[in-house]
Amino acid sequence: MTNQTDRSFPPINPSPEALAGPAFSKPAPRELAYPLSDEQLDFFWTNGYVSLPGLFSAEEAKTFQSAADEIYNSDRVDADNHRYDFATNNKDERMLWKLDPFFDLHDVFRQAVFDRRILDALASIYGGREPRLFKDKLICKPPHTHGNPLHQDYNWWQGYPTSLISVTVSVDAATEENGCTVIYPRDPRKGFCGELGTFKNEEAWKNDPSFHPDNAVKNIAQPGDVLLFHCFTPHEAGANTTAGLRRQMFLTYNDAADGEFYFSHGEHYRRYIDEGNKAANRKMKKYFM
Numbered sequence: 001m002t003n004q005t006d007r008s009f010p011p012i013n014p015s016p017e018a019l020a021g022p023a024f025s026k027p028a029p030r031e032l033a034y035p036l037s038d039e040q041l042d043f044f045w046t047n048g049y050v051s052l053p054g055l056f057s058a059e060e061a062k063t064f065q066s067a068a069d070e071i072y073n074s075d076r077v078d079a080d081n082h083r084y085d086f087a088t089n090n091k092d093e094r095m096l097w098k099l100d101p102f103f104d105l106h107d108v109f110r111q112a113v114f115d116r117r118i119l120d121a122l123a124s125i126y127g128g129r130e131p132r133l134f135k136d137k138l139i140c141k142p143p144h145t146h147g148n149p150l151h152q153d154y155n156w157w158q159g160y161p162t163s164l165i166s167v168t169v170s171v172d173a174a175t176e177e178n179g180c181t182v183i184y185p186r187d188p189r190k191g192f193c194g195e196l197g198t199f200k201n202e203e204a205w206k207n208d209p210s211f212h213p214d215n216a217v218k219n220i221a222q223p224g225d226v227l228l229f230h231c232f233t234p235h236e237a238g239a240n241t242t243a244g245l246r247r248q249m250f251l252t253y254n255d256a257a258d259g260e261f262y263f264s265h266g267e268h269y270r271r272y273i274d275e276g277n278k279a280a281n282r283k284m285k286k287y288f289m
Contacts, residue, residue, distance in 0.1 A: 012025055017105060017183070017236055026257070027129040027130060027255075027256040027257045028101065028128075028129070029123075029127060029128025029129055030123065030128055030129075032124060033116055033120055033270065034116055034117045034120035034121060034129065035120055035121070035123075035124045036050065036121050036124035036125070037138075038134075039122060040124075041125065044125060044188075044228065044230075045187065045188070045189070045197055046185075046187060047181050047183075047185035047186070047187070047233075048183075048185060048186045048187060048188040048229055048230045048232065048233035049059055049185065049198070049217075049227060049228060049229035049230070050227075050228050051083075051219070051225070051226070051227050051228075052121060052225070052226040053221070053222070053225045053226075054222075054224060054225060054228070055117050055118075055121075055169075055224065055225065055226040056112075056115075056117075056169065056223075056224035056225075056226070057224055058222075058223065058224060060224055061170070061171065061222075061223030061224035062223075063108050063247050064108060064109075064112065064169070064171045064223070064224075064247075064249070065088045065171055065172065065223065065247070066108075067106040067107075067108040067109055068138065068140070068247050069173050070106065071099065071102065071105050071138070072096060072140060073108060074105075074247075077096055078281060079094075082269075082270055082273055083100060083101060084096060084098075084099060085097050085098040085099075085100060087142070087145040087146055088145070089142065089143060089144040089145050090144040091144070092240060095141055095142040095143075095145060095192070096142065097139070097140055097141065097142065097145055097146075098137055098138065098139050098140060099137060099138045099140070100137035100138075101135070101136045101137060101266070102134075102136060102137060102138040102249075103136045103251075109136075109138075109249070112169065112249065113133060113136060113251055114133075116226075118167055118169075118226070118251070119131055119253075121167075121226075121228060122165060122167070122228070122253050125165065125228075126163065126255040126256070129255055129256045129257050130256040131253035131254065131255065131256065132253060132254055132255075132256050132258075132259075132260050132261070133251070133252075133253055133260070133262050134160070134164055134252045134253055134254050134261050134262060134265055135250075135251075135252040135262070135265055135269075136249070136250070136251050136252070136266075137250045138171075138247065138248075138249055138250075139246075139247065139248050140245055140246075140247050141178070141179055141237075141240045141243055141245065141246040141247070141248075142240065143237065143240055143242060143243050143244060143245070144239070144241065145164050145240055146239050147179045147236065147237040147238040147239045147240070148200075148236055149236055150184070150205070150211065150234055150235070150236040151234070151236065152192060152193060152194065152201065152231065152232055152235075153166060153231040153233075153235075153236070153252070154192050154194075154232055154258040155199055155201065156191075156198060156272070157231060157265070158197070159263065159264070160254070161254045161255065161258035161259070161261070162191075162192075162231065162232070163255035163257075163258050164230070164231035164252055164253070164254050165228055165229065165230055165231065165252065165253055165254075166228070166229055166230075166231070166250055166251065166252045167226060167227070167228050167249075167250075167251045167252070167253065168186065168219070168226065168227045168228075168229075168235055168248050168249065168250055168251075169179060169224075169225075169226050169248065169249040169251065170221040170222065170223050170224065170225045170226075170248055171223060171247035171248055171249060172223055172244070172245060172246055172247045172248075173221065173222055173223055173246075174219060174220060174221040174225075174246060174248065175220060175242075175246075176218055176220065176238065177238050177240075177241050177250070178240045178241070178242045178246035179237045179238040179240045179241075179246055180219050180220055180237065180238070180245065180246075181217055181219040181220065181227065181237050181248070182200040182216050182217065182218050182230045182236050182237060182238070183216070183217045183219060183227075183229060183233060183234075183235050184210050184211055184215050184216060184217070184233070184234035184235065185210065185213075185215060185217060185233075186208075186210035186232070186233055186234060188230035188231075188232045188233060190210075190232065191207060191232055192232055193205060193232075193234075210234060211234050231252075256272055
């Protein structure tokens with residue numbers, strides 16, 4: 001008789017021989033049209049990042065800029081919607097700083113997120129397996145607004161797979177003056193520096209030479225340039241001290257072997273935003289459009 005108090009599903013513990021058999025389904029490597037070279041892969045596994053300058057052409061970058069203009073200036077932008085995040089500039093003006101998520105707002109971005117040049121680069125790192133989109137955001141960084149302090153992205157993704165890799169696509173030129181991404185090279189296999197279950201990591205950084213300012217690599221980029229970095233790779237970005245926007249897509253993916261987490265993470269992100277709003281005694285009226 002079945003134990004009615006046991007509401008868990010029965011475990012499956014196949015032997016290595018069974019796993020190798022034809023009956024078990026698993027993500028299969030595919031032939032890649034745009035793979036990373038052995039040199040690029042070695043660089044990634046040593047430093048936690050790899051640059052792909054010119055992955056998108058100047059003409060393609062112009063389409064990104066036009067699409068970003070449409071979204072940024074749309075009458076749908078709403079401070080009461082989770083997807084839009086605002087910042088205050090040096091004149092105390094509120095300006096749209098980030099859209100999270102964003103790719104569904106324009107066909108150009110729908111195509112970019114699933115472009116084979118990005119997916120094949122990631123699949124090279126994942127042993128030929130397909131990447132799965134985990135998160136997408138468009139950081140606009142308007143004039144005279146803040147950057148982000150030094151961190152590892154896994155701080156906010158604890159509990160999710162450690163195969164997470166972010167792909168930055170420069171929509172505008174990135175310079176030191178407008179707050180380019182700054183990478184601190186580090187073998188991603190060294191793992192997470194922080195205290196799990198918290199956002200505390202400053203003490204761990206003090207004992208890791210990877211975080212020393214002398215190791216900083218500034219991602220000075222042209223429109224269409226791409227940078228891949230692991231969720232354990234330390235990075236930061238300065239403020240935008242110029243009079244123009246510094247827009248950049250941040251697309252994060254995980255290995256298909258780990259599963260699909262886009263919607264799960266979306267719920268997690270909204271809960272995180274809600275907690276911040278509760279602390280500020282503010283309620284969001286809308287979710288995604």
